[in-house]
């Protein structure tokens with residue numbers, strides 16, 4: 001259902017109640033498949049199982065990208081953009097909880113297992129990156145829009 005309001009002789013404002021929202025989604029996105037060239041960001045031995053790290057990578061244009069890592073098990077590392085879904089500050093690994101990702105700007109916490117926001121004003125999950133372990137190194141695949 002749509003509503004239209006008229007303001008003066010020239011302005012018209014319309015709004016449609018279709019249930020859609022521009023709000024960020026706080027659901028874990030699918031783990032992306034590796035594509036393109038992976039970047040070595042850390043030796044795998046430097047990220048023990050159940051630990052977190054913040055590393056630097058580049059997007060295809062050469063711009064710096066902050067990446068958060070979580071070593072789920074011996075074979076699996078999960079990677080996320082460090083851009084907070086609240087207002088864009090850098091999310092890091094220094095957290096009062098000591099087990100999650102944390103944005104110090106306004107106190108949002110994110111689950112390292114899927115990137116979802118768990119506490120604070122952020123309402124959307126962190127963007128996921130593909131990540132692999134090859135020849136003892138952790139590789140991250142940052143897409144063009146990452």
Ligand code: FES
Nearest residue numbers: 084086087103106
């Ligand atoms: S920008 Fe991260 S909590 Fe506000």
